[in-house]
Amino acid sequence: MKNNRLLLILVLALMALTLSACGGRVPTATWPGLAADGENAYLANGTTLYAIRISDGEQVWAFSSDEKSTFYANPAFTSDGQLLIGSTGNDRTFYRINPELNPDVENPQPTVTWSFNDAKDHWVATPLVVGEIVYAPNADGNIYIFDLSITGENKLVDTVELGGKLWAKPATDGERIFVASLDHHLHIIDMKTLAVDTVVLGGAVNGTPAIQDGKAYIGSFDSALIAINAADGSVDWTTPVNSWIWGGPLLVDGVLYFGDLEGNFYMLNAADGQAKLDSIQPDGAILASPILVDGKIVFVTENGTVYMLEVGSNSPVSLEKLEAKIYTDPVLAGDLILVAPFQDETSLLVALDKEGKQAWSFTPKK
Secondary structure (H helix, E strand, O other), X not given: OHHHHHHHHHHHXXXXXXXXXXXXXXXXXXXXXXXXXXXXXXXXXXXXXXEEEOOOOOEEEEEOOOOOOOEOOOOEEOOOOOEEEEEOOOOOOEEEEEOOOOOOOOOOOOEEEEEEOOOOOOOOOOOEEEOOEEEEEOOOOEEEEEEOOOOOOOOEEEEEEOOOOOOOOOEEOOOEEEEEOOOOEEEEEEOXXXXXXXXXXXXXXXXXXXXXXXXXXXXXXXXXXXXXXOXXXXXXXXXXXXXXXXXXXXXXXXXXXXXXXXXXXXXXXXOOOOEEEEEEOOOOOOOOOOEEEOOEEEEEOOOOEEEEEEOOOOOOEEEEEOOOEOOOOOEEEOOEEEEOOEOOOOOOEEEEEOOOOEEEEEOOOO
């Protein structure tokens, strides 16, 4: 019953994105995107992108476009600190936004410094930024490559047709770009030639691969974690798990940390895919990717619990239990861990210190 309910939520999210691309509006069915720089957290929630001051949780600005964009993905940062985010609304706009405000203007707003409107479907994936080059996957099956150093509006330098809906943020090893798709493929793109090698997987992929030492580690909806050799696309090992893997794995000191939709959290040796420690089952399904905080693993569950796990241990400590679902990856912002609840009526963002004490929560200004 529990898994059926979660699968229903996921289906609603898929329907919401499909409907928004067709002109419908179901923004509340998708969970928020989150990112942070040294000063602000940036929360993509429905039709609004918020900037929230990390020091005290106060709203700095709220951006909504005239085209009624719907924001879902985690924002990305350009080399000069601007924001990149695409819309899942029917406008299909990919934005670059300057987050700095003009203090001489009454009710100042962030500035859209560039936009792109020629994609054929919605933007779900967070783009990958490498210097001035942006690799932006779209649900139309294309990865759009932009050079932000080009003056003027036409910054598109290449489009690589991959096929399948692209929902996952790409990863790179400095020579290749790894792009996962919902049509059971991992695409490996040579950054110089844009030649593509494709690996056929057993299920759809929504998470970002972990890359290290010539291998890509990726989880899929066929309930397995897979190690792939980057050079030739061969599969090094496959480890079955109990349920779908939605998020990407975290690789720390040769160990892969990740969860599945049945609420199991795994610790596998990257060398051979064998269990480093016995898996654990905290209190709910795990969709978000873990993060590293001061050498410790932090992960969240659908039931609203934030856990911290010592490296080398399989006994997690609960930092906080929110009265809301959590599907978004937590984000480290200075000394705070940021968590974005799903459809919480009281707060859209919660900041915890590293001991689990709540520093502040954010509610939008009316």
